[in-house]
Amino acid sequence: MLKNFKNVEKTVFGRGGFDQLGAIVDERRSENDCFTVFLVDNYFEDKPLGQRIPSKPDDMLLFVDIQAHEPTTEQVDTIRDSILKKGLPSCIAGIGGGSVLDICKAVSLMVTNEGSSSLYQGLNLIKKPGVYAIGVPTIAGTGAEVSMTAVLTGPEKKLGLKCEWTVLNQILLDPDLIANVPTNQWFYTGMDCYIHCIESEKGIFNNAYSTAFGDQALRLCREIFLEENAGQTFENDEKLMVASLMGGSSLTYSEVGVCHALSYGLSYVFEYRHGFANCIAFNQLGDYYPEGVREFKDMVNRFQIDLPQNLSADWSDEEVSRMAEISIRLEHMWHHAFGENWKEKINIETIKGLFRRM
Ligand code: NAD
Numbered sequence: 001m002l003k004n005f006k007n008v009e010k011t012v013f014g015r016g017g018f019d020q021l022g023a024i025v026d027e028r029r030s031e032n033d034c035f036t037v038f039l040v041d042n043y044f045e046d047k048p049l050g051q052r053i054p055s056k057p058d059d060m061l062l063f064v065d066i067q068a069h070e071p072t073t074e075q076v077d078t079i080r081d082s083i084l085k086k087g088l089p090s091c092i093a094g095i096g097g098g099s100v101l102d103i104c105k106a107v108s109l110m111v112t113n114e115g116s117s118s119l120y121q122g123l124n125l126i127k128k129p130g131v132y133a134i135g136v137p138t139i140a141g142t143g144a145e146v147s148m149t150a151v152l153t154g155p156e157k158k159l160g161l162k163c164e165w166t167v168l169n170q171i172l173l174d175p176d177l178i179a180n181v182p183t184n185q186w187f188y189t190g191m192d193c194y195i196h197c198i199e200s201e202k203g204i205f206n207n208a209y210s211t212a213f214g215d216q217a218l219r220l221c222r223e224i225f226l227e228e229n230a231g232q233t234f235e236n237d238e239k240l241m242v243a244s245l246m247g248g249s250s251l252t253y254s255e256v257g258v259c260h261a262l263s264y265g266l267s268y269v270f271e272y273r274h275g276f277a278n279c280i281a282f283n284q285l286g287d288y289y290p291e292g293v294r295e296f297k298d299m300v301n302r303f304q305i306d307l308p309q310n311l312s313a314d315w316s317d318e319e320v321s322r323m324a325e326i327s328i329r330l331e332h333m334w335h336h337a338f339g340e341n342w343k344e345k346i347n348i349e350t351i352k353g354l355f356r357r358m
């Protein structure tokens with residue numbers, strides 16, 4: 001059976017697009033209990049963008065703390081409970097990076113599905129559609145704006161709520177919003193996109209559809225991170241927003257691979273942010289993705305990004321084992337990277353060996 005994917009319904013792309021958010025949420029104000037929830041990265045609370053949120057007196061404007069750790073099921077449940085005290089919103093808009101977009105996607109589902117979000121970590125476990133969800137990225141690379149998953153860390157695992165209702169209804173891509181991301185974070189999140197494309201291509205679920213998106217995103221990544229006009233420029237901010245979307249589409253129609261399987265372990269045990277964890281892992285994966293890793297290292301050098309080395313010298317055997325156990329459970333990623341008989345090539349000891357390279 002072939003996968004049957006759902007796409008985002010509506011997209012606004014272009015500078016100044018953020019100013020259309022008010023009109024977009026107004027279109028839905030008569031639905032449910034007639035109020036809008038804005039979930040905003042708390043980084044913006046004292047920034048100009050924090051003052052531009054088009055909330056009305058009856059709305060809920062929640063600044064979400066995503067600095068200490070990646071989104072958790074507990075955090076999503078708490079936000080959901082506070083919203084339901086007021087009623088069922090007409091729509092939820094998430095404004096921030098992949099973390100806030102995932103929280104927005106998850107909360108929109110959890111206001112209509114009973115119990116803890118940890119019950120729904122997995123494929124097609126959600127029972128009912130959520131409320132209308134809008135995503136406004138402020139940093140680009142994860143592809144969370146187009147993907148079918150809301151990645152959450154729960155009591156037992158880091159795994160997405162994945163089903164067709166997870167897909168955002170509307171996205172608003174305004175390149176002005178990503179203009180001032182600090183260089184290291186810009187790079188780490190941007191490399192998430194690059195790595196999505198490499199991993200999507202180098203595995204058995206790769207197909208003409210996923211490759212077309214991936215090739216386009218890779219071309220844009222090379223312009224942004226490697227070639228003559230590389231850097232955080234006006235033109236490149238526009239390109240990166242599109243690359244992120246295309247990279248996300250590529251992996252949605254294929255799969256991620258070794259780097260993401262390892263990166264989930266790193267994030268679970270050490271709470272490293274996704275883009276950073278990917279960079280730490282990918283840097284050591286020259287055996288599996290030789291050309292991609294070579295090009296990645298050129299990009300690291302180009303922007304003089306500090307990537308820590310020899311981290312594993314400080315890791316205990318128990319920490320390495322826990323990471324390997326999280327990682328090996330991501331069977332779909334290993335299957336994609338090594339084929340149906342992946343268990344003949346990869347086992348818990350090989351995975352521990354990969355972590356010890358880092
Ligand atoms: P993020 O949302 O975790 O934010 C990273 C940092 O950048 C934060 O400190 C944030 O405050 C800051 N930031 C965001 N916008 C900024 C701006 N305009 N200016 C200055 N600082 C800004 O970053 P991310 O890399 O976009 O997202 C990572 C998360 O996305 C992880 O939780 C990961 O699991 C998830 N993810 C989801 C998918 C998916 O398909 N759903 C795919 C990949 C990653």
Ligand code: ZN
Pocket residue numbers: 142192196260274
């Ligand atoms: Zn990723």
